[in-house]
Amino acid sequence: MEKDRTLKEITPKSQDYSQWYLDVVLKADLADYGPVKGCMVIKPYGYAIWELMQREMDRRIKETGHVNAYFPLFIPKSYLEKEKEHVEGFSPECAWVTIGGGEELDEPIAVRPTSEAIICSMYAKWVQSWRDLPILINQWANVVRWEKVTRPFLRTTEFLWQEGHTLHATAEEGREETLKMLEVYRSFAEETLAMPVLHGQKSDSEKFAGAASTFAIEALMGDGKALQAGTSHDLGQHFSEAYGIEFLDKDQTRKRPWSTSWGTSTRMLGGMVMCHGDDSGLVLPPRIAPYQVVIVPIPPRKGSWDEAVLPKAREVLAALRAAGVRVRLDDRDQFQPGYKYADWEMRGVPLRLELGPKDIEKDQCVLVRRDTREKLFTPLAGLGARVNELLEQIQAGLLERARAFVAGNTTRVSSWDEFKQVMATKRGFILAGWCGEAEVEAKIKEETKATIRVMPMGDPQPAPCVYTGKPGRLVYFAQAY
């Protein structure tokens, strides 16, 4: 539309949601395209956010009794082939290494699309006795999946993630672990990213290749499509059978352990961007904002900016640091204040602190909230405590706002016409009955693009199938990313 769009202007969110998303990712300095299709460069600002997410997720994973380790990037073809469903699910999207050191390899090596195969093979050597269980290992790694359609963060050829792989003596323990990690993901999404999610079990058609059952958290994006933000799989004994993992139990019989795996990736970062961002760019929840506060000093009309304002700004910087706030002083004198406002808004910094000669006279500063754009004239005395209080309010406010959006875009429908109507207009989550047949699920997808995102936890709520009218249970539908 507009010819003279500058680099920093962002497509309105309501006008073209996917273009808006790409604008934010590229212009807010999160990422750039690499030379290989679908391979993304995560730039320093994006990586700083990822590191904060990582730190918090890692804390939660360790708090639930897990430890970190690292397994190889390369997986021999024969290892991958041991679990039939697993290889069928992943083989088409594997990158294969067939030449090494200039010579054709005897056996192709896959670049890991996920690490069940290599990790279970190692576990087979490590486990002998019930005393070796449980094994509760997590790894932070990169994986490669050769996707046909890619989008920065949401679906990339290579991505960063954590994947947990556990072994347990009993089915109950395995199931308990699966649900425990689902809860870790749910609470991380809501408490750290301020991103509300549905959680529940996947239908068979959406299950992980080789799993007994898959659980997931699903977030709702601004265009009414759902994003799977984390999965936790109860693998049953499928993998311990396939990889020959056995242990001698207390009752002196040989048994197969039960295994689980669970993962979250850089996709969560993309989800967070879509969840909170607005027409000015990113809006970061304070807990994962690399800078929670940016100080923009205002130069005096006449005289030296160094003498009048900067020393005070440095004092404020030190005070906020001492209060545990991640803060940056933007003292670049080649940019004007207005430019800096727009710049940091685009990068989603939760609070901007303006400090000029007028403020210094009154011993105050101006705080501006990124989420509400509210201006707050704040005394410099007790600033650290006030800022921390505001950051918590912003964190809570973002979650509340996002919850209201999900609530307003979740529709309980009882007729097929209504279902189609909702999918044709506002989309979002649809709560409707389903008879449990995969064929019906496929038909619904064919006609509306909606798939079952999750079956809610707890006892199934009976409801007639929205498509066939047969007896069924309530499940959540949505069009997926």
Added chain:
RNA sequence: CGGGAUGUAGCGCAGCCUGGUAGCGCACCUGCUUGGGGUGCAGGUGGUCGCCGGUUCAAAUCCGGCCAUCCCGACCA
């Protein structure tokens, strides 16, 4: 892989119909200016016009082929 569109400076685009010195905005560089919401002015750097071939005195422009990207399908935990 099927349907549609687009490839011209780092980004966004005009020029093509009607062939004749490759342009504009942003970004970038220099200088001054300005500074509480993207300052203003002046000067400047940067492009084998996606690739290959054809027509022509002459091709960004016309013709043919190829390649790439995007959208809609298909495919995809």
